[in-house]
Amino acid sequence: MTHALPGRWGAALYECRIAHARTAPLRHSFAHRTYLWLVDLDRLPRLPAPLRPLARFRAADHPGDPRRTLRENLDAYLAGQGVDLAGGRVLMLAQARSLGHVFNPLTVYWCHDPDGRPVCTVAEVHNTYGGHHRYLLRPGADGRAGTPKEFYVSPFFPVDGDYRMALPEPGERLRLTVRLEREGRPAFTATVHGERRPATAGQLLRAAVRHPLATYAVPLHIRYQGIRLLLRGLPVHPRPDRTAREEVPVP
Template sequence: MTPTAASLLIGQVGHTRRLPRHHSLRYRVASVLVDIDGPEAPRSEGWVFGFNRPGLVSLYTKDHGSDKSPLRSWVEQRLKEAGSTSPIGRIQLLAAPRILGLAFNPVSVFFAHNPQGDLAGLIFEVSNFHGGRCAYAFPIEDRADHEDAQYLETSKRFFVSPFNPVDGHYRFRLSRTDDQYRLSIQLIRDGDVVLSAAHTARLKPLQRRALQSAAWLVATNTTRIFFGILWEALRLRLKGLATFAPRRGTSDTLPGRH
């Protein structure tokens, strides 16, 4: 899983709730995969795409990580805290871009590579509707299967959905080639899979032509994600699912804290 050129990802996200009621949803989504800095960082494409500047579609590194440090330092620190000892070279971020200045990223993924280009670490940055963010970091350098799908597990420690308490653990499976991407996440509690989610997409070069060819999908991306989640939450409430409140004073409700 080596670095790739800046890419536009067109695909879909699906959720399936298994307990205590069965419920599923699907929606199309557009994402971008870019280097966060250095000579490989993407070039802005006029008014169509802006990197750290305004554009119809834009991506700002300040929307991720912590306000207290540069994004590269934040990634390196999160991986170091998780046990990584590898020096970090290129860092790529996969996220939903801003559309007309607005964005919501339920899950963003950082791919950290060592100077030789091998995958050295992964960070899943999870956001909720309360403005809170949490990072789940995983060193990869001791694995022999850098190019294969990555299977990772960790305890859940962050409030995401009002229909799930903060307990259980996550199981991640991530694979990426030069033209395909798949991330699946399972929430497991007491040995049962409560919820599963998957993001599948195809990669295209992040160029003006690709953005224009997917103009309608890209233009409605933020609205689709935001209101799609709210609509499905209403449907779950009508099915009688109990709700849980976020933990006040924690990263669940403190924007940008990790």
Template sequence: MLPLDVPASQPQLCFGTVRHTRLRPVRNAFAYGNYYLRLPLRSLGSKDFGCALFSRNRFNLLSFVDRDHGDGQQPLLAWIDALLKSEGVADADGEVWLQAMPRVLGFVFNPVSFYFCHRRDGGLRAIVCDVRNTFGQRHFYLLDTGWEIDFGSELTARKVFHVSPFCKVEGGYRFRFTKLLRDGHERTLACIDYDDADGALLQTSVSGVAADVSNASVARAFFCFPLMTFGVVLRIHVQALRLWLKRVPFFSKPAAPNQEVTR
């Protein structure tokens, strides 16, 4: 397993697979190929990517737009630092890696993005999960052990935010993140399992193998996974239709939680 202080300050495109399994009252599972960005926000600063096919805050085949993340107003680093300090995390002064999908031809929908917030000595201090639903709402879950998070350990958060109309707002999430170096390539895995009042209900994961951001990797992403972000929204609705046809109980959207951030 990679030590967290290994220098790796270049933006990455990660190619991998999204998996989702619903265990009851009927089983429903799917998996599909995808890609996502991993950006070192402190190292990157306000720089562009030096890539003709991938732009920052400008239209392109793929693009990263700062206002899609954070509060959409402050610079991303200022926002994440302020959020952490407001929650009592004052020592996440190292690299912040943002894992999210890029815009594709100007469109993006991120069901969940992750901010991996490190201390200056390389230790992983906290993780912020930015969760969004298709109703235009969002919520932040802060994963914080009080000192340092070990890759591979299980982290938990109480569910307070409505994501799927086929799940109640109850129970909690179990998170596990891994980062490996294999055959010279960095591999990341994020697992999020959901338990309701009756036990395990959903098992989800997103995995990827990192490549440097370049014209070649962007072309691979764009042409091998055409219109990926449009496809994310389409697949969400297709899977919702499958669950409805299987007569899985439907729950209306409740009011959004009062708190913007929960632990």
């Protein structure tokens, strides 16, 4: 059974350490700190007006019809995959739009049936070229699942290999792992570790002070590390002619 999220806003904040480790064809690693939101798609936080510039949740920042809600767009995607949650709860882990900007390399949705039992997990991936793709996962009780890579993310990897993901639904702690395997060997691993805090005005302000311009920092980190890899001579794999995107039909 799922439980209510803490705090008067019915949401949680996770101050996180995000680490990337590339093991092939050369070794390269880095880490940075930020904060993420865990929200109920049917009960998005209603912040006081002075704090709204620090956190907005917009359908336009995720795949689907921007005129619909985040929940409606996710349900439309799931329906296209033959999944009906029948109104069951969906939790979303993501950065919120802050100070007019957001970029989520990975958004995770934990989807439940009306009795609170897990049905599926959706991993939504964005790249820095404006593309996005969703992976529908059926994890076991340990939150682990695998799926073929289908989407161009990094210019230093082609679209091949398989993802091994460990995405257990977070509680007091957040522990996520996404590993790319190519030819049966690990090539890249990303981890997200965090501690939960109730989403309150005080906690949000503290997180925003500790991690100023956090939503701007993410794409800057990605580009900076890309420049470092280029300078180390790592070859670039051109983007496919057609970037994988998901479209939800507009009636």
